[in-house]
Amino acid sequence: MALIKIELPDGSTNEVESGVTPYDVALTIGEGLARQSIAARFEGDLIDLTSPLEGSGRLALITQNSPEALEIVRHSCAHLMAQAVKEIYGNEVQVTIGPVIKDGFYYDFYSESKKFVPEDFPVIEAKMAELAKADLAVRREEMSRSDASELFHGLGEDYKVELIEDLDVETVSLYRQGDFVDLCRGPHVPRTGLLKVFKLTSLAGAYWRGDEKNAMLQRVYATAFQNKKELKAHLHRLEEARKRDHRKLGKELDLFSFSEEAGGGLVLWHPKGAMLRTIIEDFERKEHLKRGYEIVVGPQILKTELWKMSGHYDNYRENMYFTEVDEQGYGIKPMNCLAHMLIYKSKPRSYRNLPVRYFELGTVHRHEKSGVLHGLLRVRGFTQDDAHIICRPDQIDAEVKNIMGFVQDVAGIFGFDYVMELSTRPEKSIGSDADWEQATHALQGALEGSGQPYTLNEGDGAFYGPKIDVKLKDALDREWQCATIQCDFTLPERFDLTYVGADGEKHRPVMLHRVIVGSIERFVGVLIEHYAGSFPLWLSPVQAVVLNVTDSQADYAQQVFEQLREADVRVELDIRNEKLGFKIREAQMAKIPYMLVIGDREMESQTVAPRFRDGKSLETMSVADFIGTVRAESAACK
């Protein structure tokens, strides 16, 4: 037998016979290590603990505590779940795929007759536990594609056969545990006994291979962890997210609602929610003016011919609402760009006056599929902080950089981190190859120049141009699509936008579509979850509430309330005949930043006693001082 050299992470080198497994190597180091190991990394690749090592190289054992371990455990759990399902339901159910995802894994099953229900979960979990306890060996096997195809055909697993037929390889790997066999690349844990903590979580429909033309499968979501403590922590995180759910908080804080009578996905903004979005809108106008944008306003409906000219009619019609006025067809705008182009076209433009930056808090309507509506995060009518920058090609770089700086500033003000993505030409698109290349190149250049990392999203651009998407990361580290920057050579062409250059000739400008927070609706939803409803002072719809202790201070409380309102503090007055504790509790649950307690002491000294919503009290102070405090704190946040 030939000898090979195995280098371990601590730098030591073992000389072993070719064909030994990582498990054997672990044993030579210690029995405890061997017992703890679940897989290995050899020359950078993940392999099974039982895979024979054929050549020299660097080997690292993956133990239950390694960061990579969890993914392997979850993947093996997916197999365990499929095995359990097959043992319980037999040929009534076919297996398809079962990958690992963030926070767990799922397995998609196909069945004509079996409909999974949550009541099946304990049964499946019990079978999984039984199979895990049996500590079955998990064995890797390789066979030719045709043999594997025949094997699964014999087992009646049509979806596996289809997967195998589509693979572009000679041999495929299979994993067996007990009577169960699954097509899989691996690696897996060596024994089912290593799978201890798992839990089925939910059910959903999913199309085979994600294509809505294909059969609907039944997806069983589940999760697995190394120990019970981690599972508990995970369930706790889910609970936290539930508490922050903007739909729940939106109701509790009386910010907005939806009505069956009005229609799905159409938001009704209550006074406090409307206040919140107004604050954001005022902030947006100010920030845009500061950065050289001009505010414009376009109409809600535009003639259908115009949507045909823009390409929206051909590419976006299924998302649009149409109406007819005096036998003339109109489309309700799903985007704001058309009006902005018409404004540009209203007079001749000189190269000296470019770029023009038109900003509009534009309300658009899109017919989203009913199943995708989701609180404020996905609606059918929403307002974008939309701008169109019409510029010379040589100005694209600088403009994109400015926009990225704008995004950075705004994200910082609201306390978000973010990640960026570049999306390239989709299948359904308009414009020439050359334009697409130039536009994509411009965006990529700006991204490279920003020094910020970004990922590439092939084929995910808008139909008229490539785009940069910015995803904000909230307090729970979840990502939300908000800002987007899109480069467009096509619409200026279609609308024959021109400017007169230094040479006196007409030239074609470029248009950048961009939003910073995206949709105000979605952004408010994200903010609610990000802040868990406790908005910073400058965003709070109600900043302070004046509370009297007894009726005898009602007049003074009223005076304080009016003084604050005069000073533009968003304030409420609560002089109801209730005990102070009761009023404090209500204000606390409404997450109002400041409660101003007015008793005899305050009335006598003409002061207020502020209490912050975290329970801490400030020194008793004059009304004027309190106004100063609110102003200073609001300014500091913004």
Add this chain to the structure above:
RNA sequence: GCCCACAUAGCUCAGUCGGUAGAGCGCAUCCUUGGUAAGGAUGAGGUCACCAGUUCAAAUCUGGUUGUGGGCUCCA
């Protein structure tokens, strides 16, 4: 749009086997004037989402519609 589930008072939720509805909170009135997270009493409030069907009888069973939730596909 597709799969699965759900829809009972303003809110959160009970309601068994089919026999025309309950609680807590909130709301109204009264008592209570109480210093930092719920004082007490009384009362009002429901076409059980909507439309059909089965049945002597439907919140309950069946079908459809609308809406909501979890996903899929799509997306600001």
